[in-house]
Amino acid sequence: xxxxxxxxxxRFGDLIAAEWIKTRSLRSTWWTIALAGLFVIGSAAxxxxxxxxxxxxxxxxxxxxxxxxxxxxxxxxxxxxxMLVAGSVGAITIVSEYSSGLIRTTLVAVPARGAVVxxxxxxxxxxxxxxxxxxxxxxxxxxxxxxxxxxxxxxITHPGVPRALVASALLAPICALAGLGLGVLIRHSAATMAxxxxxxxxxxxxxxxxxxxxxxxxxxxxxxxxxxLVQNWDPDPDSRGxxxxxxxxxxxxxxxxxxxxxxxxxxxxxRDV
Numbered sequence: 001x002x003x004x005x006x007x008x009x010x011r012f013g014d015l016i017a018a019e020w021i022k023t024r025s026l027r028s029t030w031w032t033i034a035l036a037g038l039f040v041i042g043s044a045a046x047x048x049x050x051x052x053x054x055x056x057x058x059x060x061x062x063x064x065x066x067x068x069x070x071x072x073x074x075x076x077x078x079x080x081x082x083m084l085v086a087g088s089v090g091a092i093t094i095v096s097e098y099s100s101g102l103i104r105t106t107l108v109a110v111p112a113r114g115a116v117v118x119x120x121x122x123x124x125x126x127x128x129x130x131x132x133x134x135x136x137x138x139x140x141x142x143x144x145x146x147x148x149x150x151x152x153x154x155x156i157t158h159p160g161v162p163r164a165l166v167a168s169a170l171l172a173p174i175c176a177l178a179g180l181g182l183g184v185l186i187r188h189s190a191a192t193m194a195x196x197x198x199x200x201x202x203x204x205x206x207x208x209x210x211x212x213x214x215x216x217x218x219x220x221x222x223x224x225x226x227x228x229l230v231q232n233w234d235p236d237p238d239s240r241g242x243x244x245x246x247x248x249x250x251x252x253x254x255x256x257x258x259x260x261x262x263x264x265x266x267x268x269x270x271r272d273v
Contacts, residue, residue: 015110015119023123029089036085037135043078044139048146055150072147073140074168074230080201082135083223086172087196090124090179091189094264098187114265117184121261124180125173132172136165160232163246167229167253174222174257175200181260184267215242222256225249 023029051072094117097103110116140161144153154161179196186192200222207218218224219242228249 012115012119015115016122019119019123023093023127029092032085032089033131036082037131037138040075040078040082040135041138041142043075043081044073044143045146047072047075048143051152052146052150055152073143074136074164075139076227078139079168079171079226080223082132082172083175083200084197086128086131086175087179087182087200088193090128090176091183091192091196093120093124093176093180094183095187095189095192098183099189113268117264117268118261121177121180121264124176125257128173128176129169132169135172136168139168140165158232164230164232167226167249170253171222171226174253177257177260178222181264184264209242212242215244219244219248220252222252225252229253 094103097106106116107113140156144155147153156162156165178200179192182196182199183192186195204218204221204223207214207221209215209218219228224244226249228244229246
């Protein structure tokens with residue numbers, strides 16, 4: 001008499017392994033990450049070279065590291081590009097499966113839809129945290145090596161540098177998870193990427209710092225939180241406008257990925273494929 005053996009349930013570790021295989025099998029993802037990383041580090045080098053040239057032309061050197069801003073390491077154009085790339089690749093992680101129909105096969109094999117989304121979010125977080133760490137550290141080291149030629153570089157232990165490094169490293173996974181959440185909501189490649197770019201980069205410019213409600217809305221944006229965290233000085237309390245706090249900016253950093261993952265799990269559980 002033949003005994004039928006029920007298949008063992010899929011473990012979460014198996015889901016993570018499957019998602020990692022999907023991710024690493026896409027060559028375009030690695031090329032995109034490499035080019036984005038080189039662009040960010042290159043923009044930091046260009047900014048540092050410009051400041052070094054200005055110092056040389058003026059014939060002066062800063063009196064000490066504290067008198068010079070060390071954050072040529074984190075140029076805004078480079079990191080805004082990183083935000084866009086991370087958000088887009090994060091969206092493609094799920095949108096590509098909806099477009100190809102592979103999501104149906106995945107959910108038939110793993111009926112626990114929430115677990116599938118959490119596995120994707122875990123792999124996305126790990127990948128982009130590693131990318132963000134390499135890019136942020138590389139940008140800092142390259143820019144400070146250039147500035148050291150005018151005795152303007154600072155060590156990694158300089159006040160404000162560790163916070164800026166961590167904030168810049170975490171910027172990539174936060175944007176990638178935001179893209180993942182938007183991908184689950186919209187499920188269309190072009191529309192998702194356009195919405196991601198608008199939400200992460202353009203929406204913050206709508207809100208000015210002149211009114212309390214508008215400034216508060218601006219401070220809830222990822223890019224505004226990052227800009228506050230990479231500052232190595234405290235805003236002048238007597239200046240016009242309403243400044244964000246460091247604590248509030250870290251809170252924004254925590255809420256965005258949390259909300260993106262929660263919304264993605266809820267949507268994929270309730271909506272048909």
